[in-house]
Amino acid sequence: MRNTQRSQKIAFFFLFLATLLIVVPVGLIVVIIIQKGLPAINWQFLADIPRQGMRAGGIFPAIIGTIYLVLGAIIFALPIGLLAAIYLSEYAKDNILNRIIKLAIVNLSGVPSVVYGLFGLALFVVFLKFGASILSGSLTLGIMILPIIITTSREALESVPHSFREVSLSLGASKWQTIRHIVLPNAVPGILTGTILGLGRAAGETAPILFTVAAFYLPQLPKSIFDQAMALPYHLYVISTQVPNVDEKIRYGTALVLLSLVLFMNLVAIIIRYNFRKKKKW
């Protein structure tokens, strides 16, 4: 008996150790980036264009480019994703078509990001002749985050109790009225969570924008959706591998801005979901 107790203690110790092996490096990464990046952050860094071959100045065009791309992606992906989620949760029957749709979503979420880049290049840049532009990049990112939005929105819609729908239908509301006025409002926090997670993912990805939009260096801001743009993740890649002798502070500063942007969105999503679960009336 004492033997089994001891082996339990040893086993639990190792499980704890494994958890530390994940958590501690993550903490360290965040701390290192904050510590070394924070001195670089000032108004000039955030609001100025890159100067001296990106070795000085700021990262303003990259921030703006990322915001444009992320907004474009969400404008494209949210309506399609939300309607697809409504289809899956409210209309789809348990048949082979439904199964294929779910499999397609699983696959879409597993396609490597660089393959999305190739796809965007072939379809939007070359075939549809959008060129390397914000439009091409946004559409590519939009298709990439579609599975995230569909999956989280569907979960949110499905968690609305059936009785809500039945009451509404029994009062004479049509199916669409029920969805529009009963199901959707109750699923908003979940849909919001998915949207923000999608935004975060789109903001951080580099490979899909490599050949569809990202510009190595652009001193001015994009004027239309057919212009190329700089983007934060690509800019970080460029100044850490392609341009020699960039001050370490600038690299860490750029990493910090990107990381803060992405983690902030994820944190907001986690908090919304947490509060929603706590407040849930059913």
Add this chain to the structure above:
Amino acid sequence: MRKIKEFVIEKLILVCGLASIFFVILIFLFLTKEGLSVFKSVSPFNFLFGKSWYPISEPPQLGILPLILGSLLVTLGAAIISIPIGVACAVYIAEIAPLKIKEILKAGIELLAAIPSVVLGFIGMVTLVPWVKTTFHLPTGLTALSGSIILAFMAMPTIVSIAEDALYSVPKSYKEGAFALGATHWQTIYRVLLPAASSGIVAAVMLGIGRVIGETMAVMMITGNAAVIPQSILVPVRTLTATIAAEMGEAVVGSEHYFALFAIGIVLFIISFIINVTADLFLHKRH
């Protein structure tokens, strides 16, 4: 009037419902449209098993075996690191951690999943790469090993969260039964919960590996990008994904090089398709 409006809306919903299928097919179509052209100049066998990748020499040599082996080596290394740690962490979170700590750990794992790969690549470059270089006395720290370690961290969130789900969904009665028979908590985990959750854990591992194979930016930044058949884990390698990302910028649209990079995309698409479909089968097995 309302009838018409609802009819239109419901049709729109159906169309969007089918959008995912449409996009998967569209991706495959455009990859093959561009990629299959390469087989006019090189046979599929020589493409997959050719030993040299010199896309811009004259005539170009388009064998992707070094790239496949590079991807496999990095992935294998990442799997060896991330599977035991990831599954152990999932067990800790699902079974041992107190409720408060459990919530914090889960949020932490989610944040790890959210760190952009280019940031992990950057951190790997400035911390891990010099460390590998001095520890193993190498001419460069940009090696398959460095890639494996960073990629392990990208696989772990997937492994932990899906394996934790699988452990959590094992019926409570299994656990109670084992306790009633006098098993310790560890014996219960080891002999009852892990086997009961095994198909979910297999799926978790597969999806984690899928994430690793498809990962691009971090690998490109820290594996050294040498397109030669790797002899050990301490040399630079180049993966399938990194090859596309690094070379597509220079490839001329319509050249053999361009087609070959798309053909690599087809290979990646098929690998991820197989992994995801199989993982999905494992995930649905327990229902």
